[in-house]
Amino acid sequence: MQLTPLAVGFGATIEGMDLRQADAGTAELLRAALLEYGLLVIRGQSLTPRDQVLATNVFGKPEVFPTMRGQLSGWPEIFRVASRAEDGHVDVGRYWHSDGSFREDPTPISFWYSEVQSEEGGDTLFTDLQQAYAELQPDIQEEFDTLSTAHRNGVVHPLVLRHPKTGTRALYLNIGLTAGVLGYSADHSKALMAAVDRHYSRPDATYVHHWLPGDVVVADNLHVAHKATPITPSTRRILNRTTVRADGVIWSNPAPEAGAPRPAP
Incomplete structure (x- = not known):
C-alpha cells in the first residue's frame, strides 16, 4: 500500500491495495489517512454492491436510503448518481456541499465507487474546508465563529464547525440547500453565501477528480466539500x-505512544 499526498495540499492517493482484502491493520491505516488528509483516492478497485457496503464498514455503519426511482434494487445503502435517469439520480450536487448536511447530525463520510465512467465530463471538484477557514482574515473568522445557518428543512448548524475527532475548525456551508444565516437579512445572507462560494473556488484550492472505472473516493465531509460538474446523457x-x-x-484510533508498534504499510 503506497500513499502519496495530492499536490493541492489536502487529500492523498492510495495504490497497491484491494479493498476487498483489507484486514484490521489496513482498515486502521485507511481511517488514519482519511482523518489526516480529508480525502482518499483509491484506484483500480473492482467492487460489487456487497463489496462496497463491506468496504464502507471500514469507516462506519452505512446510512440507508428510501426506495425510489434510480436506486439499486436490493441495496438501500447505495445511492446511485448517473448521467441517465434509468441508471440513477441525475443533475445532483452541482454546487459546493457536504453530503448529509441537511441532517441534525451531519453525515461524516462519503464513499464513491466508479462503476461506469466516460472519458469526458462529470469530474468532481473537492475543496478543503479547514484550510478555507484558516485562510480567512482574523476579523472575518471572529464574525463567522458567531454565526449559524439554517437549511431549507429548518436544520441549523454553526457556520464554523469543529471536527468531532480533531477539534479543527472548518467552514461548513451547503451552498445549494442553505436558506440563510440566522440573524441576517435575506440580502446579507445571500451576499455572505456568495462570498463563501467564491472563497471555496479560490485559485489553487480545488482538486479536480476525473473519474476512471474502478476509482474509489472517500471523503471526510467535515473536512472537505465537493461539487459535481455537468455530464450529458449522451455519455453513460x-x-x-x-x-x-x-x-x-x-474515526482513527489515537496515535500509539512513542515506541509502540505501528501497523506495517
Missing part, C-alpha cells in the same frame, strides 16, 4: 455512493 456514467451514519462513524 454511474457512481455508486455510500455514506456513513453520524452515530456509527469509526
Whole structure:
C-alpha cells in the first residue's frame, strides 16, 4: 500500500491495495489517512454492491436510503448518481456541499465507487474546508465563529464547525440547500453565501477528480466539500455512493505512544 499526498495540499492517493482484502491493520491505516488528509483516492478497485457496503464498514455503519426511482434494487445503502435517469439520480450536487448536511447530525463520510465512467465530463471538484477557514482574515473568522445557518428543512448548524475527532475548525456551508444565516437579512445572507462560494473556488484550492472505472473516493465531509460538474446523457456514467451514519462513524484510533508498534504499510 503506497500513499502519496495530492499536490493541492489536502487529500492523498492510495495504490497497491484491494479493498476487498483489507484486514484490521489496513482498515486502521485507511481511517488514519482519511482523518489526516480529508480525502482518499483509491484506484483500480473492482467492487460489487456487497463489496462496497463491506468496504464502507471500514469507516462506519452505512446510512440507508428510501426506495425510489434510480436506486439499486436490493441495496438501500447505495445511492446511485448517473448521467441517465434509468441508471440513477441525475443533475445532483452541482454546487459546493457536504453530503448529509441537511441532517441534525451531519453525515461524516462519503464513499464513491466508479462503476461506469466516460472519458469526458462529470469530474468532481473537492475543496478543503479547514484550510478555507484558516485562510480567512482574523476579523472575518471572529464574525463567522458567531454565526449559524439554517437549511431549507429548518436544520441549523454553526457556520464554523469543529471536527468531532480533531477539534479543527472548518467552514461548513451547503451552498445549494442553505436558506440563510440566522440573524441576517435575506440580502446579507445571500451576499455572505456568495462570498463563501467564491472563497471555496479560490485559485489553487480545488482538486479536480476525473473519474476512471474502478476509482474509489472517500471523503471526510467535515473536512472537505465537493461539487459535481455537468455530464450529458449522451455519455453513460454511474457512481455508486455510500455514506456513513453520524452515530456509527469509526474515526482513527489515537496515535500509539512513542515506541509502540505501528501497523506495517
